[in-house]
Amino acid sequence: MKTFCGRANPTTGAMEWLEEAEDYDYHQEIARSRYADMLHDKDRNVKYYQGIRAAVSRVKERGEKAIVLDIGTGTGLLSMMAASAGADFCYAVEVFRPMANAAVKIVAKNGFSDKIKVINKHSTEVTVGPDGDMECRANILVTELFDTELIGEGALPTYEHAHKYLVQEGCEAVPHRATVYVQLVESERMWAWNKLFPILVEAEDGEKIIVPPLEMENCPGVPSVCDIQLNQMPSSDFTALSDVVTMFSVDFSKPVQSASTCYRVQLEPVKSGKAQIVLSWWDIDMDPSGMINCTMAPYWVNPTSALQWRDHWMQCVYFLPREEPVLQGEKVQLAASRDEYSMWYTLQKARGEQNEADGAGSPVCRCLAHLLWTRARFGQLNDGERTRRYVEALRTVLNTDSVCLCISDGSLLPVLAHYLGAKQVQYFILVFRLLHFSLFFKANHLEDKIKVIEARPELLKPSHFEDKKISVLVGEPFFSTSLLPWHNLYFWYARTAVSSHLTSSATVLPQAASLHMMVVEFQDLWRIRSPCGICEGFDVQTMDDMIKDSLNFRESKEAEPHPLWEYPCKSLSDPQEVLTFDFRRTVPQHCLSTEGSVNLVRKGKSHGAVLWMEYHLAADISISTGLMQISNEKGHCEWNPHCKQAVYFFNSVTDSEPLSDPAAVTYTIQFDTKTGEVAMDFKL
Ligand code: SAH
Numbered sequence: 123m124k125t126f127c128g129r130a131n132p133t134t135g136a137m138e139w140l141e142e143a144e145d146y147d148y149h150q151e152i153a154r155s156r157y158a159d160m161l162h163d164k165d166r167n168v169k170y171y172q173g174i175r176a177a178v179s180r181v182k183e184r185g186e187k188a189i190v191l192d193i194g195t196g197t198g199l200l201s202m203m204a205a206s207a208g209a210d211f212c213y214a215v216e217v218f219r220p221m222a223n224a225a226v227k228i229v230a231k232n233g234f235s236d237k238i239k240v241i242n243k244h245s246t247e248v249t250v251g252p253d254g255d256m257e258c259r260a261n262i263l264v265t266e267l268f269d270t271e272l273i274g275e276g277a278l279p280t281y282e283h284a285h286k287y288l289v290q291e292g293c294e295a296v297p298h299r300a301t302v303y304v305q306l307v308e309s310e311r312m313w314a315w316n317k318l319f320p321i322l323v324e325a326e327d328g329e330k331i332i333v334p335p336l337e338m339e340n341c342p343g344v345p346s347v348c349d350i351q352l353n354q355m356p357s358s359d360f361t362a363l364s365d366v367v368t369m370f371s372v373d374f375s376k377p378v379q380s381a382s383t384c385y386r387v388q389l390e391p392v393k394s395g396k397a398q399i400v401l402s403w404w405d406i407d408m409d410p411s412g413m414i415n416c417t418m419a420p421y422w423v424n425p426t427s428a429l430q431w432r433d434h435w436m437q438c439v440y441f442l443p444r445e446e447p448v449l450q451g452e453k454v455q456l457a458a459s460r461d462e463y464s465m466w467y468t469l470q471k472a473r474g475e476q477n478e479a480d481g482a483g484s485p486v487c488r489c490l491a492h493l494l495w496t497r498a499r500f501g502q503l504n505d506g507e508r509t510r511r512y513v514e515a516l517r518t519v520l521n522t523d524s525v526c527l528c529i530s531d532g533s534l535l536p537v538l539a540h541y542l543g544a545k546q547v548q549y550f551i552l553v554f555r556l557l558h559f560s561l562f563f564k565a566n567h568l569e570d571k572i573k574v575i576e577a578r579p580e581l582l583k584p585s586h587f588e589d590k591k592i593s594v595l596v597g598e599p600f601f602s603t604s605l606l607p608w609h610n611l612y613f614w615y616a617r618t619a620v621s622s623h624l625t626s627s628a629t630v631l632p633q634a635a636s637l638h639m640m641v642v643e644f645q646d647l648w649r650i651r652s653p654c655g656i657c658e659g660f661d662v663q664t665m666d667d668m669i670k671d672s673l674n675f676r677e678s679k680e681a682e683p684h685p686l687w688e689y690p691c692k693s694l695s696d697p698q699e700v701l702t703f704d705f706r707r708t709v710p711q712h713c714l715s716t717e718g719s720v721n722l723v724r725k726g727k728s729h730g731a732v733l734w735m736e737y738h739l740a741a742d743i744s745i746s747t748g749l750m751q752i753s754n755e756k757g758h759c760e761w762n763p764h765c766k767q768a769v770y771f772f773n774s775v776t777d778s779e780p781l782s783d784p785a786a787v788t789y790t791i792q793f794d795t796k797t798g799e800v801a802m803d804f805k806l
Contacts, residue, residue: 132604133612134612134615135616149672152669153675157196157197157669159650160196161654161662161665162649163434171207174296175203190211190212191262191263192265194217198225201264205234212238213239213255216240222241222242239255243255260289261293261294262293263293268406269435270349270438271347271464276462278372278462281380298407299410301368302402304387304401304402304458305364305365305367305400306363306391306397308363308397311359312359312441314500316398317339318491320332321506326543335561342444343485344493345466348438351688352436355420360401362393380462384459386458389455391454394448394450396445400442401440402439431646438465442469448469452471455471457470459484464484496602499532512598512745515739516596516631519631524539525590526596528596529579529595529620530599531602533598533600537562579619591623592623595620601613608768608800613632621708632705632738633704633705633739636700636703637733637735637793638733639732640694640696640759641728642731643726643729644730651771653669683767693723693724694722694726713794721785724756726757732748732749732767733748735748774806789804789805
């Protein structure tokens with residue numbers, strides 16, 4: 123069966139109806155899933171196995187039969203561990219049908235079909251009794267339902283239900299307990315992902331400050347977790363204001379409550395500073411004694427122990443509703459509130475304020491920016507060097523007669539353009555919720571200087587511009603619909619659509635963009651797309667094949683977006699410019715394509731190619747959304763921390779048989795101007 127899905131093409135802006143095979147979504151889910159990453163997480167797997175063995179032994183020592191309930195079995199891995207450890211029977215519950223089917227195959231292939239029953243249901247639908255899915259309640263509960271925030275994937279309601287209906291009282295649970303840790307920090311870098319800082323502009327008539335509106339300053343933000351690879355955050359980028367403390371624990375062997383609640387701890391600041399951020403992570407004890415511990419603690423917590431790299435569990439950054447000065451030694455109270463699926467933090471200094479936290483409901487963003495902008499977008503707008511380049515470039519193209527049109531989402535360029543001399547800035551964005559921008563212009567007294575036009579570029583009429591012609595067209599370009607670097611080429615399509623409104627000598631800034639490519643070896647990221655084969659002695663190749671099938675579901679493999687500052691890699695080739703897009707001209711009818719080869723200049727495993735865009739704002743002023751520099755002779759790369767880059771994994775990563783190192787990589791890359799899609803192929 124085919125399904126038609128309507129969507130705006132992120133690059134061309136055209137509304138299109140795509141014919142999607144019904145199984146498209148699930149192929150996407152499998153291809154981009156974290157199953158491979160989990161299977162590569164040796165530390166997790168070993169500790170689950172130890173915990174499961176210990177739990178089965180404890181039950182056997184009591185002279186009972188070991189009946190296991192494995193909720194969210196995925197590949198069936200944890201049930202197979204239990205069966206090997208001597209469990210009498212396992213109920214393996216999995217809600218996602220393709221995975222449940224895979225589990226049946228994997229269980230059979232490993233010879234456990236008589237010990238493991240796969241149930242393709244959500245655990246809350248599972249029935250117990252002579253005619254039920256389970257003959258009787260289980261006495262061992264095995265689960266791996268955690269996300270980086272621990273509870274975001276619904277672990278609490280699932281446990282609550284399981285204890286009520288599916289397991290015996292006093293059951294063993296693997297993991298036995300989870301503990302959430304917190305540390306209060308000050309960090310300009312991370313705070314810049316949450317608040318817009320004032321921006322200084324050197325204008326002709328003196329220094330100007332662009333201020334964020336009060337609504338934005340005072341906005342408590344949203345309770346959505348910011349999960350990152352905290353191990354990539356150098357210690358110079360934050361200051362610890364407290365020690366690491368335990369926020370709360372959950373014992374999974376006892377009834378669990380999912381209802382909203384609040385936990386409190388007293389902190390004694392170890393340093394005076396501005397409390398802005400709560401860094402948080404968790405660990406799980408696989409057994410009651412706490413001897414088998416699997417931790418997400420970042421590098422500075424246990425400096426001597428080896429870190430397990432994983433992407434399915436990272437660390438959390440929580441932004442306090444507002445920054446609060448704290449004094450060394452002067453106690454403060456930190457409150458963690460949670461509902462069934464999310465957490466948020468508040469800080470109280472004086473005792474009397476406690477009531478506020480008792481009722482601290484989930485924060486609601488009032489300025490809309492926290493709803494519309496990603497954390498990276500905040501960071502990008504706060505990037506002083508980036509702003510400086512736009513200012514410098516704008517200065518070269520604007521004069522007092524300029525009539526300027528800006529096409530970008532939620533951009534400050536019109537404000538900059540105004541201060542740098544444009545008589546009239548016309549401003550247009552595609553997001554229809556403009557509230558925060560009206561607030562923005564108001565806060566800076568620019569309501570009558572900048573006009574916001576809510577219209578798609580092809581629908582603009584001369585009357586929108588009071589019958590004036592546009593002399594300067596600017597864009598960052600940035601659009602919130604962009605996932606891959608080239609999606610921001612929408613600027614080019616919009617520029618083409620507004621051509622008739624431009625003067626014959628109009629300036630377009632950026633004047634061009636170029637697509638760059640480099641072959642890299644990842645330190646760890648390769649694991650997420652690499653087959654696993656045998657996991658702790660169990661053959662999970664069926665899963666590898668399934669992922670491969672899903673990756674190959676589209677005729678041409680796709681590149682995927684990753685923020686590479688979080689995923690270290692080394693360059694194996696020099697960076698190469700592969701395509702250019704001339705914004706001074708309209709989008710051509712024909713495809714843009716290129717082919718060539720890159721020599722590998724360093725030894726290493728060619729895991730894939732990274733692609734990114736560079737924008738050429740004016741002569742000699744460019745902005746890279748990808749590589750910032752290669753920082754040493756070993757090829758360590760530094761990436762723009764506010765953008766995702768495109769990663770194309772080579773077959774050598776996704777096939778189980780890697781090739782021996784090639785000397786060069788040949789490529790063909792094509793930009794289809796009709797569909798806005800970039801297709802590529804690489805040969806090693
Ligand atoms: N247990 C496997 C896979 C863990 S991933 C392993 O450790 O390798 C978690 C899986 O649980 C996903 O496949 C998800 O679809 C499934 N899941 C989550 N909540 C569930 C629930 N309440 N009932 C059934 N399946 C669930």
